[in-house]
Amino acid sequence: MGYVRTFVPRSAAQSPLFVGVDLGGTNVKIGVVDDLGRPLSWVSIPTDAVAGPDVAVRRMAIAVGEAIAQAGLVPSDIVACGLGSPGTMDIPTGMLLDPPNLPGWQNYPLRDRLSDAIKLPVTFANDANSAAFGEFWVGSGRELDSMIMFTLGTGVGGGIILGDLSVDGHHSTGSELGHVILDHHADARMCPCGQPGHLEAYSSATAVVKRTRELLDGGRASSIIARLRRGEELTTLLLGEEADAGDPLADEVLMEAAGYLGVGITTVMHTIDPEGVLLGGAMTFGGEQTPLGRRFLERVRAEIRRRAFPVLAEKTKVAYAYLGGDAGFIGAAGLARLAHHKTVQGSGLKVQG
């Protein structure tokens, strides 16, 4: 999203230094981050979840070492590590519970195993909350005192940051903004979680692809059909290209998803009233840099203007996220930093990059 990755040289880095680990179902991204939120290095390795968590932890520890070496540092230069992980999880005990994206990793003490392997204190957070915290710390939310973030991908992830507080929730299930209910009716669109009417059933990439298929099956004409006949896969990338090329159906489906997102955002605005709302993830179409990205955002804003309290519709900032795929490891490092400074200095401190 316009984010130019600038690695800070070791000589210019502001101590203390942290490692951030962004564990995903497919890849693990690991980087060294300084006290101002600037990355010094990063590495990415396949998660290889099927090999099991013990093997993955060993490989993650090696990759942490590589990220440290790549920054020209030695392990003792790092004071703490932050880990963002898919749920379900129990944050206070550092346990993974039953993560659907990491099959076979049930009831695994991930935080402590990683801590043992890298010999650093490790903070543990939800991956979407980590990404939101990265944006809040040094990304698109760096001027905000509070924000909510929606990550539009296969599902719809969420994060809520109120000052130093990332809303993890009492049962480690906070900020699940994809599961805000838009429609209480039993026949509302079905969310992959099994419940009707959730935002994720309307504004995720999965939902948009499903909705397109429904309309095509219903006999709607579209330039998409020719591409599918050529064997192309129906993705939001393809939909975005066709919407840009003027296909009414592709445009309708994407703008409809944006409108529903505006409904969900309004509910969370009335609940939290943050200073700003950020949108990230693959389904943001290149963000402000592309015509489709700008139209998508304008449609979201229009729905908010139509539905939210006037003061919120007028004043709440709604913008795209900035750090892209780096938000996760930077935010994880930021949460480690927050815990470190609270321990050492007795208070958290938002330092702007």
Add this chain to the structure above:
Amino acid sequence: MGYVRTFVPRSAAQSPLFVGVDLGGTNVKIGVVDDLGRPLSWVSIPTDAVAGPDVAVRRMAIAVGEAIAQAGLVPSDIVACGLGSPGTMDIPTGMLLDPPNLPGWQNYPLRDRLSDAIKLPVTFANDANSAAFGEFWVGSGRELDSMIMFTLGTGVGGGIILGDLSVDGHHSTGSELGHVILDHHADARMCPCGQPGHLEAYSSATAVVKRTRELLDGGRASSIIARLRRGEELTTLLLGEEADAGDPLADEVLMEAAGYLGVGITTVMHTIDPEGVLLGGAMTFGGEQTPLGRRFLERVRAEIRRRAFPVLAEKTKVAYAYLGGDAGFIGAAGLARLAHHKTVQGSGLKVQG
């Protein structure tokens, strides 16, 4: 709600002492509260909003003096005052903006005028958030680390408390839980705020009365009809009596409101994931002490069990509030206390009553 008001005698009160002011459209309730959240006294005066805010502030200052005298204290015994007020408001500047329940009080510097009149520092908060903080401090939420509260009356008020943080919102519009959207359709039930599909259009006393009239106008039989013919007013009290007496229509309408409340609660649970959810206000039918109150709560819980993530449905506490009409002034005093201790000691401290 089973709350037995015990005034703490002056000799047993734990200093420092605070005054709480709960300003409503009809009455102002004012009390002295000690450091453990126990009231030493309270007085209630009519708001008499039409006389304008300057007159009301003078009368409130006199009533503050009365509450202090009633507790056997002198003004210098009190260290700070908390004020809870209906919105709309700007909390940082202490201004009322355009409060629909206080006509003629637009753009009024209420916090500072009251502070000048009583010569005490005054904290300023939304009335629903103050009530929620009272319950959190010494009421039904006193064992919780985080909670949301729904106040079911003419409208549906909300409060979100996360530890020491009352979620006022960046634009002083946080925790407006009555304006969570249950139904995105344009033909959904209309909220008094002018938007379709809000919780308040389904689960407030106003909504329940309106729904009953619709069903009666549609020709439904009900024991309510005879009472209306005798000139009685259709209220939730009457509906509750008829539901208790076995009238199917009254029962249906109230249980339907409870179900919709469960939908709205689920959305906020997925957003905040609090340790507990409290229900207060007139439309709680006497709470756990009455058969109807117990059935209403059971219907809310059943909807949450049906809709929420299993871990939340199983573990989140859902209960009635406890302090009744005292929650507002106690909570306002509690917020003044929090600010006082943060200033004096550098940290907030939840002391349990």
